[in-house]
Each structure stands twice: as C-alpha cells, then as structure tokens.
Amino acid sequence: MHIVILGNGIAGITAARHIRKLSDHRITVISGESDYFFSRPALMYIYMGHMKKEHTEPYERWFWKKNRIELHKGWVEQVVPEKKRLIFADGSEMHYDKLLLATGSRPNKFGWPGQDLDGVHGFYSLQDLEAIEYHSKNLQQAVIVGGGLIGIELAEMFRSRNIPVIFLVREKSYWDMVLPPEESEMINRHIREHHIDLRLETELKEIWGDEQGKAKMVVTSKGDKIRCGFVGLTAGVHPNVDFLRLSSLEIDRGILVDEYLQTNIEDIYAAGDCVQLRKPPAGRRPIEAVWYVGRMMGETAAYNLCGQARKYEPGTWFNSAKFLDIEYQVYGQLTAHIPEEQATIYWEHSKEKKSLRIAYDKRTRAVKGFLSMGLRLRHLQCEAWIQSETPVDKVLQNLKAANFDPEFFPDWSKEPAKLI
Amino acid sequence: MNGIQKTGIALFLLAFLVFTMSLSLSNFILDAKVAGQQFDDYQRPFVLSALRQMEGRSYSRVFSFMRDYDRALKVAQEAIAQDVKNNLGLTPSDGAYWSKILKDDKIKSSHFPVTKASAQGFLPENSRLFFWLSIGLGVLGGLMFILPMRRLPEGIKNNGIYHSSLHARGILGIALGIWLIAFYVLLYFYPEYLVNWAIMVDPLSRFLNGGEASQWFLYGFLYTLAILVMGLRMMIKYRHNNYQLLRTGSVMFFQLCFAFLLPQIMTLLHLPSADLKNIWPLDYSFFFEYRIKHLLSSGYFGLFLLVWGVVLIVVAVPVLTYFFGKRWYCSWVCGCGGLAETMGDPFRQLSSKKLIAWKIERWLIHGVLVFAVVMTALVLYTYFSGQSRMLFLDSYQVRHWYGVLIGSIFAGVVGTGFYPLMGNRVWCRFGCPLAAYLGLVQRFKSRFRITTNGGQCISCGNCSTYCEMGIDVRWYAQRGENIVRASCVGCGICAAVCPRGVLKLENSGEVRFAEE
Ligand SMILES: Cc1cc2nc3c(=O)[nH]c(=O)nc-3n(C[C@H](O)[C@H](O)[C@H](O)COP(=O)(O)OP(=O)(O)OC[C@H]3O[C@@H](n4cnc5c(N)ncnc54)[C@H](O)[C@@H]3O)c2cc1C
Ligand code: SF4
Numbered sequence: 001m002h003i004v005i006l007g008n009g010i011a012g013i014t015a016a017r018h019i020r021k022l023s024d025h026r027i028t029v030i031s032g033e034s035d036y037f038f039s040r041p042a043l044m045y046i047y048m049g050h051m052k053k054e055h056t057e058p059y060e061r062w063f064w065k066k067n068r069i070e071l072h073k074g075w076v077e078q079v080v081p082e083k084k085r086l087i088f089a090d091g092s093e094m095h096y097d098k099l100l101l102a103t104g105s106r107p108n109k110f111g112w113p114g115q116d117l118d119g120v121h122g123f124y125s126l127q128d129l130e131a132i133e134y135h136s137k138n139l140q141q142a143v144i145v146g147g148g149l150i151g152i153e154l155a156e157m158f159r160s161r162n163i164p165v166i167f168l169v170r171e172k173s174y175w176d177m178v179l180p181p182e183e184s185e186m187i188n189r190h191i192r193e194h195h196i197d198l199r200l201e202t203e204l205k206e207i208w209g210d211e212q213g214k215a216k217m218v219v220t221s222k223g224d225k226i227r228c229g230f231v232g233l234t235a236g237v238h239p240n241v242d243f244l245r246l247s248s249l250e251i252d253r254g255i256l257v258d259e260y261l262q263t264n265i266e267d268i269y270a271a272g273d274c275v276q277l278r279k280p281p282a283g284r285r286p287i288e289a290v291w292y293v294g295r296m297m298g299e300t301a302a303y304n305l306c307g308q309a310r311k312y313e314p315g316t317w318f319n320s321a322k323f324l325d326i327e328y329q330v331y332g333q334l335t336a337h338i339p340e341e342q343a344t345i346y347w348e349h350s351k352e353k354k355s356l357r358i359a360y361d362k363r364t365r366a367v368k369g370f371l372s373m374g375l376r377l378r379h380l381q382c383e384a385w386i387q388s389e390t391p392v393d394k395v396l397q398n399l400k401a402a403n404f405d406p407e408f409f410p411d412w413s414k415e416p417a418k419l420i
Numbered sequence: 421m422n423g424i425q426k427t428g429i430a431l432f433l434l435a436f437l438v439f440t441m442s443l444s445l446s447n448f449i450l451d452a453k454v455a456g457q458q459f460d461d462y463q464r465p466f467v468l469s470a471l472r473q474m475e476g477r478s479y480s481r482v483f484s485f486m487r488d489y490d491r492a493l494k495v496a497q498e499a500i501a502q503d504v505k506n507n508l509g510l511t512p513s514d515g516a517y518w519s520k521i522l523k524d525d526k527i528k529s530s531h532f533p534v535t536k537a538s539a540q541g542f543l544p545e546n547s548r549l550f551f552w553l554s555i556g557l558g559v560l561g562g563l564m565f566i567l568p569m570r571r572l573p574e575g576i577k578n579n580g581i582y583h584s585s586l587h588a589r590g591i592l593g594i595a596l597g598i599w600l601i602a603f604y605v606l607l608y609f610y611p612e613y614l615v616n617w618a619i620m621v622d623p624l625s626r627f628l629n630g631g632e633a634s635q636w637f638l639y640g641f642l643y644t645l646a647i648l649v650m651g652l653r654m655m656i657k658y659r660h661n662n663y664q665l666l667r668t669g670s671v672m673f674f675q676l677c678f679a680f681l682l683p684q685i686m687t688l689l690h691l692p693s694a695d696l697k698n699i700w701p702l703d704y705s706f707f708f709e710y711r712i713k714h715l716l717s718s719g720y721f722g723l724f725l726l727v728w729g730v731v732l733i734v735v736a737v738p739v740l741t742y743f744f745g746k747r748w749y750c751s752w753v754c755g756c757g758g759l760a761e762t763m764g765d766p767f768r769q770l771s772s773k774k775l776i777a778w779k780i781e782r783w784l785i786h787g788v789l790v791f792a793v794v795m796t797a798l799v800l801y802t803y804f805s806g807q808s809r810m811l812f813l814d815s816y817q818v819r820h821w822y823g824v825l826i827g828s829i830f831a832g833v834v835g836t837g838f839y840p841l842m843g844n845r846v847w848c849r850f851g852c853p854l855a856a857y858l859g860l861v862q863r864f865k866s867r868f869r870i871t872t873n874g875g876q877c878i879s880c881g882n883c884s885t886y887c888e889m890g891i892d893v894r895w896y897a898q899r900g901e902n903i904v905r906a907s908c909v910g911c912g913i914c915a916a917v918c919p920r921g922v923l924k925l926e927n928s929g930e931v932r933f934a935e936e
Contacts, residue, residue, distance in 0.1 A: 010879070042880035049580040050917075055881045058894055060774060160579040193573060291878045320876050322919040325575030329876070329921060376921035379874025404873055404924050406915050408662035 002026045003305055004086065004094060006076055007102035010291055011272025013037045014298025015100050015305065020067045022306040027068065028094070030086070032075035033125050036061070041291055043129050044153045048160040053126075079247050081265045098267045098305050101244070101255055102298065105237035105273040105289050108146075112233075114207030119215035120231045123154050132157070132230070139163050141228040143218045145204045146235030147174050149321050152187075154232045155196045156324050166197040166226055168204055168218075170235075178335050182346055183373055186353055187323045194324050199224075207231055237289055239274040252276055254287050259311045261301045269304055271297035283317060283333050290319055316383045326353050331382035332369025334359045342368055345392070347416040349374070356416055360392035367392045375412060376404035396420070422571075428564025435558035440599075442550050443616050445543035448485040450474045454537035458530035463500060463522055470496035482535060482613050489534065490527070497522040532635055535612035536619065543616050551620040555642075559649055566653040574660035576917050578886070586840070587766055593840040601837035608828040611635035617642075629684040643759060644680040648672055650762035657765075663912045663925075667751055671758035679755045692718045694725050697753050699732045701792035702854035704827060708819070709803045737854075738861050744927055745868025746858035747910025754854075756847055759836065760888065761911060764844025768888035768913065771843030777890055781850050781907065788826055789856035795822045826851065845888040849907055859906030867929040868910065870903040872896065873922045883914035883923060897922050 003019055005012040008031035016027050042056035064071055075089040079099070086094045107122025109115045121131050132154075142158045144151050147169030155165045171177065173184040174191060191198045203221040210216045218226045239254035250256045250264040254276030261269045272294035277286045296314050303310035320329045334357065338344060343362050348355040354374035360367050366389035370382045381402040385395050395402075396417040403413045455471055456464050470492040479485035500522045504510050510517040543550055569577075585592040606613045618633040621641050625633035633641075651672040658664035678697045686693035692714055700706040706729055715722035740748045750757045771777075798815040802808050808815045835847025848855050862868060870893070877900070883893035889907045893914045896903045903923075915923040 039879040039881060041878040042882075045880065045882065048578070049583040050578040051881055051885050052582050055885045058879045058881065058898060062775075292875055295875070318875070320920045325573055327919070327921050376873070376924070379876055383874065404921060406661065406663045406912060407925060408666055410662075 001097045002028065002095065003098045003100070004096035005029045005100040005102060006079075006086070007031060007100075007104055007272065007274075008034070008037045008071070009040060009102060009104050009272060009294060010037075011104075011294035011298040011301075012100065012102035014295050015102065015271060015302045016069050017067070018299050018302030019306055020069060022302060022308070025306070026070070028070040028072055028096075030072045030074060030076060030094075032073065032089075033127070035071060035073050036064075038126070040124075043123075043126070044157050047129060047133060047157045077243060079244055079249070079268075081248055081268060084267070099269070100301055100305060101263070101268065101270040101274060102272045102294070102301075103240045103244075103274045106240045106242075107150075107233055108236045108238055109233060110235065112204055112206060114209060114215065115233065117207055117209040117215040117231075118213050119229060120207055120233065122233045123150050124237065132232070135230045136161060136163065139229045141166065141226070142230045142232065143168065143226055143228045144232040144234060145218075146233065147171060148234060148236055149175070150237075151232070151234035152191065152323055154234055155191070156194070159194055159196060164195075164197070166199060166218075166228070167191065168202045168220060169198065169200050170203050172201055174198070174200070176336055180336050180338070180344070180346070180357060180371070182348060183328075183355060183357070183371065184336070186348075186355065186373060187326065190324055190326055190353060204231075237273070239276065239287065239289075241274055260304050260309060261297060261312055262304065269301045271301040277312075281312075281314065284314060292318065316386050318379060318383070326374050327376065328371075328373055329377050330369070330371045331377065331379065332359065332367075332386045334369030334371045345396075345416055345419055347412075347419055349412065349415075354412060356412070358392060358395065358416065364389065365391040365393065367395045370402075376406075378402045378404040393420075422568055425565045425568050428561045428566075430561070432558055432561030432565065435554050435556075435561055438550065439554035439558065439617075442543055442554055442620070443613065444481075445541070445550075446539040446616055446619075447541045448479040448482065448535065448538045449476065449540055450485075450489070451534065451537035455530065455534045458533060459522070459526070462520060463496070466496040466499045466503070466522070467493065470499065478540075482615070485535065485538065486531065486612060489531075493522070493527045493530075497527070531610075531612040532615065532618075536615040536632070539615050539619060544619050547619045548623065550616075551623075555620065555645070559645065562649045563652070566649070566656060569653070569656045570659070576919075577657065578917065581766075581769060587769070589770060589841060593767075597837060597840040600839065601833055604828075604833040604837045607635060607639055608832055614638065628681070629687040631687070640680050643755070644675050646763045647675045647755075647758050648762075650765065651758075654762050654765050658916060661912075661916050664916065667912065668761065670752045671754070671761055674753050675755055675758045691721050692725060694729075695755070696725075696728065698755070699737065699749070699854055700729065701789065701796065701857065702754070702756070702852055703729075704792055704795070704822060704853070705819075707796050707799050707803070709799070712803065737858060738865075741858050741861040741868075742866050743868075745866050745908070745910050745925075746855065746862045747868065747908075747925075749858060750848060750855060750909035751911045756831070756835065756852065757909065760839075760844040760848060764836075764839050764888070767839045767844045769843070769885050770841065771845060771849065771888055771890035773884050773887070773890050773892045775892075778892075781890070784850045785852065785856045785859070785907075788830070788851050789853040791822060791826065792853040795819055826853075843888055843890070845890075845909070848909065849889050855907070855909075862908070863904065863906035866904075867927045869926060869929075870896075870908065870914065871924050871926050872900050872902055873920075873924070875900055876920045877922045878920055880919060882917045882919060886913050886917045888913070893923065 003025050005016055008029045012029055016029050019025060019027055036057050038056040039058060045051045046053055046056060076086045077089050078087040084096055107124050119135050121128055141164050143166045144154050145168045155167050158165045174187045176184045188198060205219045205221050207215050208217040215231050218228055218231055241251050241255055245251055255263055255270040255274050256276050256278050257263055257270050258278055261271055263270055273289040275297060280286045293314065297312060300310055300312045316331060317333050318331045338359065341362055342359050344357050344359045346357045352374065357371040358367060359369040367385050370377055399413040399416060450471060452468060452471060452475060456468050459467050474488050474492060504517060504520045510520060581587045614635055618635060618638045621633045621638050625631060625637045651668050654668045655665055674697055679695050683693035683695055705711060715726045751761055795818050798810055798813060798818050801810055802815040830851040831847050835851065838846045877897040879894055879898045881894055883897060887893050888911060889909060891905050891908060893903060910925055912925050915925060
C-alpha cells in the first residue's frame with residue numbers, strides 16, 4: 001500500500017514515523033516548502049543567528065532513507081479523490097492508496113489596501129523568512145500588525161538586529177483575549193523595555209507603496225502615518241485549504257474530520273493545523289493551530305491509516321511560548337475569559353517578572369488550570385492535578401512538586417499559598 | 421555594542437598583537453653559566469667546550485640560536501659517547517652507561533632555560549612594560565567589552581552567533597584556531613620560542629613561588645587568567661541563572677586556588693606541590709615512580725597527598741557521581757572543564773551532533789581509558805618488579821607515547837586548539853580518560869538525569885545546538901524521554917537555552933510526581 005502524506009510539518013512527519021513503526025507500507029511525504037522537515041517555531045532563531053537552518057531539522061539526512069520514508073519536493077495543485085491522484089504544479093501526478101492531508105496554515109490577510117505590496121509579508125514559511133531577511137538589509141523601520149505570538153517573535157527578530165519596530169495591536173492590551181489582565185500588562189511592560197514601540201488599540205488601515213510597488217508608509221486607524229520599509233502581517237493564521245475547495249472534500253474553515261481524523265472521503269485523513277474537528281473533545285476547540293496538536297494528531301492518524309482505529313484524544317490542553325525573555329506556560333483552559341463558576345489565585349513576584357495563576361472551581365475547589373510567566377511548571381504534575389480534580393488547597397500545599405525551574409533558582413512555590 | 425565595548429575590542433586586539441609580536445623582540449647571546457647548570461659535573465665540560473664557538477655571538481632569532489646550540493650539543497653528545505666508551509670503558513649493557521651518556525631528552529629540556537637566560541635586548545629590558553601592554557591591556561580590553569553586557573536585559577542572548585565569523589567557523593574562527601594550535605605546539609614541543617612571555621611573568625613567579633617562571637608557570641598563569649576573565653563573562657551572560665552563577669564561580673575558584681595558587685604555596689613552603697583536585701587517569705603520571713618516590717620521601721604531607729589521590733579515585737568519583745552525576749567534577753571542579761566552560765563558552769555550538777560523531781566518541785574515549793589503564797598497570801608493574809618489559813610492551817616506551825599522544829597532542833593541541841573549530845569540549849568528549857570513567861558511573865549507576873517536561877518540546881534544536889558535548893538532546897526531549905548519557909557534563913546550558921522550559925537537571929533518580 002502506498003500512503004502519501006501531503007505536508008512535511010510536525011503533523012505529517014509524526015504520522016510518517018509512526019506509520020513506519022506500525023507497518024511496512026510505502027510512505028511518501030510531499031512538501032513544496034522544503035526538502036526536509038524543520039521546526040517551524042524555530043524559524044525566528046535562524047534569523048537571530050542562534051542557529052542555522054540545519055540545526056532546526058530534528059532528524060539527520062540519513063534518517064529518511066533508513067526508515068524508508070520517501071521525500072518528494074513539489075507543490076500539489078489538486079487532489080482528485082475519485083482517481084486517488086495528486087496533480088502537481090509541474091503537471092506531474094502521483095497515485096495514492098491512502099492520503100493524509102497535513103497542509104498546515106497560512107497567515108491571515110484581511111483585505112487591507114496595499115497588503116500585496118513588495119515588502120509586506122506574513123511570517124509562516126521558510127520563503128517568508130527569506131523575504132524578511134532580504135528586506136532587512138538597510139531597513140530603517142519595521143511595522144508589525146497583529147498582537148499574537150508570531151507578531152512578538154517578529155518584533156524580537158528585528159530588535160536582535162537593532163531595527164526599530166512599531167508594533168500595532170488592535171486590542172486594549174497585548175494578547176488580552178488569551179492572557180488575563182495582569183499577565184498581559186506584564187508583557188506590555190516587557191515589550192516596551194525591549195524598545196519596541198507598542199501601540200495598543202491601533203489597527204492597520206492601509207499601506208501605501210512607492211512607484212516601484214514597494215511598501216513605504218503605513219496608515220493606522222488612529223490616522224498616524226508611519227514611514228517604513230517592511231510591514232509584517234501577523235494577525236493570526238487560517239487552515240491552508242483553499243486549493244482543496246474544488247474537490248469533493250468537505251471543508252468549512254478547515255478540513256472537516258471525525259474523531260478518527262477521517263475526512264468525508266474514505267482513505268483520506270487530515271492532521272495538524274489544517275484540521276477542523278467536527279466534534280471537538282470537551283474543553284477543546286475545533287481548530288487548534290499549535291505544534292503539540294499537530295504532533296498528537298499525526299500519531300493518531302498513523303494508527304488510523306494503518307487500519308488500527310484510534311480516537312483523537314488530546315487530553316488536557318497545554319501550551320507554551322516565550323515573550324522575548326519571559327517564558328509562558330499554560331495547563332488546562334485558563335485564559336482571559338474566566339468562567340462564572342471559577343475563580344483564580346494570582347501571585348506575582350514583587351520585583352521580577354514571574355507570576356503564577358491557578359484557576360479552580362468555586363464550589364468543588366477542584367483545580368482547573370495553571371498559567372505561569374517567568375517560571376517553569378512540571379507538565380505531568382499539573383495535568384495529574386487537573387485530571388484528578390485535586391482541591392486547590394492541596395495543590396497549593398504541594399506546589400513544590402510542580403516546580404520545574406532549574407536547580408538553585410529561588411523557590412517561589414511557597415508564595416501563592418500565602419495569598420489565601 | 422556600545423562605545424566602551426568597541427574601545428574594549430580595539431584595546432584587546434592591540435594587546436593581542438603586542439603579545440604575539442613580543443615573541444620576536446629579543447636577541448640571544450648564550451648564557452654559558454646557565455647552560456652549564458643544565459648538565460651534571462661529568463657532562464658539563466664537554467658541553468661548555470662545544471658551546472665555546474657560540475660565545476659572544478648575538479642571534480636575532482630563537483631559530484638560529486637553537487640551530488647552533490643543537491649542533492654544539494650534538495658534538496658534545498658524541499664526545500661524551502666516545503669518552504664513556506674509551507675512557508670509562510662502559511658499554512650499553514652496563515647500567516652506568518645510560519646515566520653517563522648525554523640523552524636527547526636532556527638536550528631538549530635544556531632548550532627553554534638556556535634560551536630564556538640568553539634572551540637580551542628590548543623585551544627583557546622592558547619586560548614589565550610589555551607585561552602591561554599585552555596581558556594587562558588585554559584584560560582591560562576584555563573587561564571593557566564584557567562588563568557593559570550587564571546592561572542588556574537578562575535572558576538568553578545568543579543573537580548573531582551564527583552570523584559571526586569568529587563563532588561560526590568563519591575566517592576569524594579558523595585564524596584563532598590556528599593561533600591556538602600553534603601556541604600549544606610551541607608550548608609542548610618548542611617552549612624555547614615562548615621565552616619572552618615567560619620573562620614577562622618572571623616577577624610574578626618570583627613573588628608566588630620564589631623561582632623563575634617556567635613555561636608551565638606561564639601557561640598556568642594565562643590559563644587561570646583566561647578562566648577568570650571569561651568566567652566573568654559567563655556570569656554576566658547567565659546572571660539570571662543561579663545554577664550557572666554557582667557553577668562558574670566554582671570552576672573559577674578551583675582553578676585560582678587549587679590549580680594555581682596552592683601548588684605555588686606548597687613550593688614556597690618546600691612541600692611537594694600538587695593540584696589537589698586533579699585525579700588519575702586525567703593526572704596520568706600520578707603513579708609514575710618518580711612521583712610516588714617523591715611523595716613517600718616527603719613525610720606525612722607526601723603520604724597525605726598519596727592517600728588523598730587514591731581516595732579521590734576509588735571513593736570520591738563513584739560516590740559523588742552516584743549522587744550528582746559526573747558534573748560534580750567536569751563542570752564544577754575540573755580545570756579542563758573550567759577552561760571549556762569559560763573561555764570555551766563562545767564556541768560550544770560548534771560540537772558535532774551527528775550520530776557518527778557519537779560513535780567515534782565512544783570508541784576514542786574508551787580507547788584512551790584502556791590506554792591509560794594499561795599504561796598505568798605497566799608503570800606499577802615496573803615499580804614493584806623492577807622490570808620494564810611485560811609481554812611485548814616496554815613500560816617506558818608506553819608511558820612516553822601516552823605523554824606525547826594523549827597528554828600533549830590530544831589534551832593540549834587538539835583539546836584546546838580546536839575550540840574555534842570543533843567546540844570547547846573536544847578533549848573532554850573524545851579523549852579524557854577520567855571523563856570516560858565518570859561517564860561509565862553516570863550511565864549505569866547514577867541518580868543524575870535530565871528530565872523532560874511532558875510534551876512541551878517544540879523540537880526547535882536550541883538544546884542540541886548549544887550542547888558542548890554534542891549530545892542530540894532534542895532527540896530525547898521531543899519524545900518526552902529523559903536524557904541519561906555518559907558524556908553529559910551537566911553544564912545545564914540546554915535547560916537554560918530551551919525556550920519552552922522543557923529540560924531540568926535532576927539528582928532524583930526516576931522522577932516521581934504526586935498523583936493527587
Ligand atoms: C513563526 C511561528 C512560530 C510558531 N511557534 C509555535 C510555538 O512556539 N508553539 C506552538 O505550539 N506552535 C507554534 N507555531 C505553530 C506551529 O508551527 C504549527 O502549528 C505547526 O507547524 C503546524 O504543523 P503542520 O504539520 O500542521 O503544518 P506545517 O508545519 O505548516 O506543514 C505543512 C507543510 O505542507 C506544505 N504544503 C501545504 N500545502 C501544500 C501543497 N499544496 N503542496 C505541497 N506542499 C504543501 C507546506 O508548505 C508545509 O511545509 C508557530 C508557527 C509559526 C509560523
Ligand atoms: S530547546 Fe527545548 S523546545 Fe527546543 S528542542 Fe530542545 S527541549 Fe525541545
């Protein structure tokens with residue numbers, strides 16, 4: 001059997017590895033972006049000079065041959081389920097017996113005037129990175145639009161080369177749909193300390209170009225005009241599915257799949273950013289464009305592709321990021337929106353940028369979530385507490401067990417308990 | 421980089437240039453008295469008469485000075501050989517024959533003191549000035565570059581490393597590598613070319629141990645200085661990280677006090693001098709008979725040193741490694757580790773992470789361990805039996821080759837010279853027999869491990885890239901596996917650079933976590 005995987009990101013590659021563990025099927029992985037799997041979240045480090053591209057590749061080159069995973073570079077333009085065929089941009093075709101779609105995301109563009117000018121870019125792919133590198137030469141001013149995780153990474157990248165950055169954020173405070181007010185405010189402060197010109201409640205209105213069609217000026221919703229040589233569009237991503245819309249696949253915002261990650265067509269599955277779950281598990285969203293979800297879905301899809309039915313069960317939500325120098329971790333659904341029946345305990349270090357928020361159910365006192373800034377929590381411990389609905393009081397007493405900071409770091413684990 | 425830092429770099433480069441050029445700023449007129457002192461009463465007249473033709477001649481280069489000196493000593497050597505045969509009537513089968521003839525080794529070891537005593541002219545006359553213009557100015561420039569780093573926000577600042585020629589094996593990195601390799605070749609094999617530097621540190625040597633500076637004093641001094649200055653850099657770079665602060669403070673302390681000052685003080689007090697933290701088989705000559713005899717003849721203190729050394733090997737290494745992993749030594753105490761963690765830190769990313777490198781590493785390092793054990797076994801066999809041959813092996817030959825191949829070429833020339841080419845732990849990773857021993861304990865019987873934080877890894881590769889030992893940390897981290905590897909020196913940098921807080925060094929054995 002020939003299993004073809006479209007997309008060599010974390011979802012596609014995890015699937016390929018597990019299919020190889022489970023079976024002897026022929027495996028082909030296709031991507032138009034790069035020959036080899038690399039870590040997308042590491043793109044920023046290539047720009048900043050922490051690593052070279054090759055360091056972001058989790059497997060050495062021999063790995064693919066040894067595991068008989070064929071890599072094929074090329075852009076697929078069309079999927080024809082009726083003939084079990086893929087048609088490439090160069091006109092060539094490929095037959096599959098089973099297909100996994102793991103096509104990832106694309107940066108959002110909201111129809112801003114000037115969004116397709118030269119020097120206006122999203123930040124998602126290697127090609128985007130190359131363009132950003134190209135435009136960085138002699139760059140006097142960069143403007144970044146959209147206050148999410150990728151926007152702040154792009155700002156950090158430019159700052160690492162001392163390029164002035166203006167950061168336009170629509171919300172009242174940085175990432176405040178996700179971060180509760182105190183945490184969000186901490187990040188606002190931190191952004192400014194890094195000499196990033198953070199402009200809150202400010203949207204992009206239009207981008208003006210010069211005669212050569214190159215971006216030269218940004219106009220904001222507040223009427224400010226900002227002269228700039230580069231505009232980064234980082235207002236979120238959406239599933240990369242447009243090229244599939246003409247096929248018989250059922251697609252809404254993403255490729256619709258059941259709990260076995262199967263699409264409406266037999267023998268076609270989907271995993272990763274491009275997926276929209278028809279029935280997401282409790283506490284999870286239908287589209288979750290994060291690395292870990294891609295990895296878990298990839299593994300689940302491998303089982304299903306190999307004929308071993310397995311439901312996608314992602315467990316307790318977790319995520320992490322780094323805002324410049326501040327690490328962020330979250331376990332459980334703990335965001336800016338605290339449900340009616342829950343309350344939170346918030347501890348913040350008096351001097352340093354460290355904080356911990358713990359959410360719990362007001363009635364049962366069962367712990368619901370953890371959100372930390374500037375410190376490290378033990379994943380399995382937090383997850384175990386959440387899953388076993390441990391009372392928050394007990395959690396506070398034993399918080400040391402969840403401290404994952406390096407040795408000799410000042411121990412904060414006694415502090416939150418003092419707050420109640 | 422601000423103005424102070426740029427000035428600092430300029431001053432450092434100037435100092436570096438002065439330092440390098442200063443090697444050529446002497447001329448040499450044979451000091452026959454010192455030359456005579458290098459040989460015993462029997463050999464001295466032959467040597468002095470052969471050297472007569474050099475007297476009063478001024479040489480502008482070490483090379484030509486040494487050429488004539490060696491020619492003269494060849495003549496002396498032959499004259500002595502003739503005399504031993506004809507007048508003393510000894511033949512190679514007589515034991516006394518070997519103590520009378522003039523051996524090549526002896527000539528070689530006279531090179532440095534004779535050249536040093538014979539140096540004259542601009543540099544020796546202005547040695548203090550040059551000390552300050554080179555070493556002093558270099559330290560000043562270095563500090564001016566390093567100290568302002570405090571003003572950057574705390575956190576991981578590896579910006580630009582792979583854009584830097586020096587740090588990413590570009591022209592500058594290769595040039596520095598060549599400079600360091602040349603330095604080590606001269607230091608170990610042709611120290612007579614480095615006498616000007618030794619002259620610059622003579623006052624310090626006299627102050628500390630009452631004697632003239634040998635090449636080893638010079639080396640120890642530069643080594644310690646490098647660890648202190650670059651240790652400061654390390655501490656500023658990781659000032660948000662207590663583990664790094666303590667660890668760096670520890671290697672600086674052990675280098676300054678244990679490796680550098682204490683042995684000088686012991687010498688000053690006429691005690692046998694020793695680096696109390698150096699452990700066999702890294703200290704490969706620990707069981708050589710001249711050292712054992714020396715210790716045994718030095719009263720209680722000598723006996724203490726002998727017992728101390730043995731206790732380190734058989735008790736301290738296994739017990740401490742069981743509880744803390746090999747890091748207690750390699751990245752907290754050891755001098756080689758100390759240099760790697762300080763001066764070598766800017767080059768840590770250059771170690772190869774390839775699987776093939778790991779394979780080579782395991783063969784090499786365990787090969788050296790076997791070599792060291794066999795060599796030492798032969799030494800002890802010779803010590804107790806008086807025989808130098810066992811099977812087909814000659815005890816003296818084996819230890820000679822160990823010294824040249826492992827002690828000098830591997831540990832020195834390759835180990836440090838290759839910092840800018842293959843990373844800062846070439847010796848520790850591929851060669852050090854003590855690291856191999858510690859590693860075996862760590863791999864099979866230790867509570868130390870690097871634990872992985874559930875599923876948080878994003879496979880970014882920072883941990884692997886900045887692992888000086890070339891461990892592909894990510895390989896384990898992305899599968900949620902703990903890392904238990906013989907080579908891990910527990911520097912903790914993987915945990916520091918990980919942007920998602922995935923890694924933690926722990927002494928806890930298997931990690932437990934409260935289920936409730
Ligand atoms: C800058 C950046 C930082 C991020 N940081 C984090 C982070 O810190 N933590 C986190 O959890 N998530 C992070 N993410 C999100 C994370 O990278 C994605 O969720 C993840 O990479 C998605 O993996 P995937 O396998 O689904 O898709 P992708 O990695 O996008 O892989 C899909 C591949 O398929 C190829 N492809 C698509 N269509 C075609 C076609 N028609 N023909 C040929 N090839 C095709 C694409 O070119 C691409 O190479 C980040 C994303 C970005 C852009
Ligand atoms: S640095 Fe951290 S996130 Fe990156 S690969 Fe290593 S363990 Fe994973």
